[in-house]
Every structure is written in structure tokens, then in C-alpha cells.
Amino acid sequence: MKNNSMVIIGCIVLAIIIWSIPLYKLPFEMPMMLFASIKVFSVLILIIVGLMYFLNSLNIKDEKKKVKASSKLKNNKTNKTSSNFIEIVWNGKETMSKTFWLYCILITGIVSLITGMLSPLIGNYLFIVPMVVIFWSNIGLWNSSSNYKAKQLNKKKSYGWATAAKFYVVLSFIYTLSQAGFIIRDY
Numbered sequence: 665m666k667n668n669s670m671v672i673i674g675c676i677v678l679a680i681i682i683w684s685i686p687l688y689k690l691p692f693e694m695p696m697m698l699f700a701s702i703k704v705f706s707v708l709i710l711i712i713v714g715l716m717y718f719l720n721s722l723n724i725k726d727e728k729k730k731v732k733a734s735s736k737l738k739n740n741k742t743n744k745t746s747s748n749f750i751e752i753v754w755n756g757k758e759t760m761s762k763t764f765w766l767y768c769i770l771i772t773g774i775v776s777l778i779t780g781m782l783s784p785l786i787g788n789y790l791f792i793v794p795m796v797v798i799f800w801s802n803i804g805l806w807n808s809s810s811n812y813k814a815k816q817l818n819k820k821k822s823y824g825w826a827t828a829a830k831f832y833v834v835l836s837f838i839y840t841l842s843q844a845g846f847i848i849r850d851y
Contacts, residue, residue, distance in 0.1 A: 754800060756807025760829055763808045767801040768836070791847050798840050802833045809833075 752758055753767055776794040783790045806829070813826035 750800070753804035754807070756804060756809075756811045758804065758808055760805065760808045760812040760825065763801070763805045764829060764832070768798075768805050768832075772797050772801055788847055788850065791844065795840060795844060798836065802836050805829050806833050 753763060756763070758767075772794065775797045779790045779793050809826040809829035812829075813823040816823035816826065
């Protein structure tokens, strides 16, 4: 775990260094497209390393949950009804941190990036796709933060992260609606 953290910190430092160097201060001549490609490549490497670390941490947590679930299943012999991940996130059955980082940040960012790159080719009405994803992930975050708050109150502990998550959802909706207003106004 410690080695993975050092790799991520190293990648972040490298990306910051590469992005902080202005083109005109390079000690040698480099075509602008090549330098821009290096900058984009550094961010892609950072994203890939971060995703690998994140998925690795999810895998470790999932293995621990499977061990606990199998021991509980042997004791209870109850069957759970399965549903797809869209319903699971929407109903707030995922953890609040996983909903925020995976669905609200990562998935929304990827969908927004792809639709932003495709919108000049297809049209600005493509903004509906990330709005749907943002709406879905934010409702899921709201519901999972409510569940987190209830669990923390049962334990008689602080629930500040649940309040912060709901504050994020409100700001995200305001920002998304204002951006949609700008896009619709251009039609």
C-alpha cells in the first residue's frame, strides 16, 4: 500500500512539473504539438495509475466484504434479491465515498469528456447525456449520504461528511443547470 502511494505521489509531482513549464522557457526547441502531447500524456498516465490504485483498493475491500458476507450467509441462509448497479446507486445502497468518487467524479468526468469531444461533431444537444449521468449520480449520493447519516446517528457519531455530500449535490445541481442554461441560450 505504501509503495502504491509513492507511485501516485510521484506521478502527481511529475504531472505538476510538466504542466508548470511554459513552452517559451524550454532550454531547447520543441514543436508545440509535441509539448502539448507530452502534457496530455502525463495526465493520462496519472489517471491510469490513479484508476489502477483505486480499483486495487476496491478489490481488497470487496474481498473482505465477500468473506464477511459468506460467513453471514452460512449463518442466516437468506437470499438477497439482486438488482443492477443503476438501481443500487440510485437507492443509495453503495457507500457514500464510493458513490462520490467513482460515480459522481470519475464516471461523470469520463462521460462529460467524451461528450464534450463529440459535441462539435454531433451537436450541442449531446449535453443531455452528461446531465442524465450527473442527475443519477447526485441522487445516488444524496440517498447514500442519508443512509450514512442514519448509520452514524445510530452509532452516536458525527455525520459531517453526509452534510458535506449534500452540500456538494446542491452546488452540483446549480452548476449543471447554469451550464445547461448557457447551452440552451446558444440555440
